[in-house]
Amino acid sequence: MNTVTREFSMTINGKGVTSEKTIKVLNPATEEVVAQVPDATQEDLNNAVRAAREAFPKWAALSVDERAAKLEEFADAFSKRSEEIGNLFTLEMGRPLQGAIGEVIGAAKTCKALAQKRLPREILEDKEHHFVEKVHTPLGVAGLIVPWNFPVTLAIWKITPALLTGNPVVIKPAPTTPITALLLGEIARDIFPPGVLNVVSGGNELGQWMTEHPDINKISFTGSTATGKKVMKSASGTLKRVTLELGGNDAAIVLEDANPKEIVEPIFWAAFRNTAQVCIATKRLFVHEKIYDEFLKELVQFAKTVKVGNGLDPASQIGPLQNKMQFEKVKDLIEDTKKSGFNIVCGGEIEEGNGYFIPVTIVDNPPEDSRVVVEEAFGPVLPVLKYSDYEEVIARANNTEYGLGGSVWGNDLDRARSIAERLDTGTVWINEAQVLSPHFPFGGHKQSGIGVEHSLDGIAEYTNTKTIMVKKK
Numbered sequence: 001m002n003t004v005t006r007e008f009s010m011t012i013n014g015k016g017v018t019s020e021k022t023i024k025v026l027n028p029a030t031e032e033v034v035a036q037v038p039d040a041t042q043e044d045l046n047n048a049v050r051a052a053r054e055a056f057p058k059w060a061a062l063s064v065d066e067r068a069a070k071l072e073e074f075a076d077a078f079s080k081r082s083e084e085i086g087n088l089f090t091l092e093m094g095r096p097l098q099g100a101i102g103e104v105i106g107a108a109k110t111c112k113a114l115a116q117k118r119l120p121r122e123i124l125e126d127k128e129h130h131f132v133e134k135v136h137t138p139l140g141v142a143g144l145i146v147p148w149n150f151p152v153t154l155a156i157w158k159i160t161p162a163l164l165t166g167n168p169v170v171i172k173p174a175p176t177t178p179i180t181a182l183l184l185g186e187i188a189r190d191i192f193p194p195g196v197l198n199v200v201s202g203g204n205e206l207g208q209w210m211t212e213h214p215d216i217n218k219i220s221f222t223g224s225t226a227t228g229k230k231v232m233k234s235a236s237g238t239l240k241r242v243t244l245e246l247g248g249n250d251a252a253i254v255l256e257d258a259n260p261k262e263i264v265e266p267i268f269w270a271a272f273r274n275t276a277q278v279c280i281a282t283k284r285l286f287v288h289e290k291i292y293d294e295f296l297k298e299l300v301q302f303a304k305t306v307k308v309g310n311g312l313d314p315a316s317q318i319g320p321l322q323n324k325m326q327f328e329k330v331k332d333l334i335e336d337t338k339k340s341g342f343n344i345v346c347g348g349e350i351e352e353g354n355g356y357f358i359p360v361t362i363v364d365n366p367p368e369d370s371r372v373v374v375e376e377a378f379g380p381v382l383p384v385l386k387y388s389d390y391e392e393v394i395a396r397a398n399n400t401e402y403g404l405g406g407s408v409w410g411n412d413l414d415r416a417r418s419i420a421e422r423l424d425t426g427t428v429w430i431n432e433a434q435v436l437s438p439h440f441p442f443g444g445h446k447q448s449g450i451g452v453e454h455s456l457d458g459i460a461e462y463t464n465t466k467t468i469m470v471k472k473k
């Protein structure tokens, strides 16, 4: 499938809704228009929020098992259409097809796993004259704002806990990848009562209207740190609860006893999977000086075997950047790296032509304060950095405003563990990377976010804590 001949509508109060104004969705591999989708007006958003508000009492009154059953039905319904959704995903996002289909199937599994979870009612005191219980109540309407790098996964990570705990949702995909979320909305129409799951598409201002909206009680946002700050500021007007999953500049630390041949491949993918458009991608790779040269040689050798191309070509392992803005940003970073005279040992040359393609680019030991080290590239440019001392490398890894993830690689597990304990990040992996699960909390320290997703901790973020006390006779 190379073109899309059908139309996509928003889902508001269980019905398909179009709009006068539309947004063009481009295929990042060809820059051709794939589809035109509705550009929601403020009135559309108000209608979606009103529908969600009206649906709230009945949805919240269902038992958690009834809500979970609906979520499981939803997961089955979109999983069954994984090929169709995966194709559209590749067309709008650029991700190679197998990965796109895999993401849809994976999102359905996550939805089902999260739907199994139950926030416990906790008895805090049960004495002769006094009984105290802690319960969780839903917040109201949840506004869910999603970026373009994992348009299906990140939507499901938010929809599931919100609906499970009784909060109807209004979800807004990124303006450059709206199709998959609109399709999820279409599928949801036959499953959930009207108003429970609404999908609106539009530009960045639609996100801002959501964060300001007086009838939205919770914002769960995934995106850049800069936008996250705007979201928090704007949500403060009505004291909305917020969960913010933001940017990262993850360090991977390779110990002196690591075997380069064994770890080069997983580290390569930790850095470049999804064209490096991953919040928890390895973005700074620290390698001990004793094995630095050998490691870099192996890494470059492997990098040269990886095929970058159109996601619809089965041979492609890495697709284009998702949008022009990101493409220009990464191009600029590579230009700056070249102008500064740093040693690019792989890639770096961007071919003219259609599509937002950037080759895998590896930079040999640039200075610590260079842009390519300090900035979150969110594209396939990786600085490899030499270190000689473990105290030094911990300090360097932590020397960033971000604190999302990190990893340590080597055979001395005690040393790896002691370094992991001291990295100031929400997640640290040892001898693996990017392993996520609905059972483990995921979130950022410092300016990488507030709150977590997944696990009971993440589910609880869609609830108020309520303490009930009874004085017994």
Ligand code: NAD
Residues within 6 Å of the ligand: 145, 146, 147, 148, 149, 150, 172, 173, 174, 175, 203, 204, 205, 206, 207, 208, 209, 211, 222, 223, 224, 225, 226, 227, 228, 230, 231, 244, 245, 246, 247, 248, 278, 279, 280, 376, 378, 404, 444, 448, 449
């Ligand atoms: P972005 O912040 O530009 O946009 C994210 C979403 O916010 C989009 O839907 C956008 O339309 C909307 N938005 C834009 N301005 C808004 C405003 N003022 N108010 C409300 N909503 C607004 O981010 P992006 O470029 O789409 O995504 C890339 C960033 O996301 C990277 O920094 C990446 O690290 C981060 N990210 C974080 C995680 C995580 O879990 N921590 C996961 C994926 C991506």
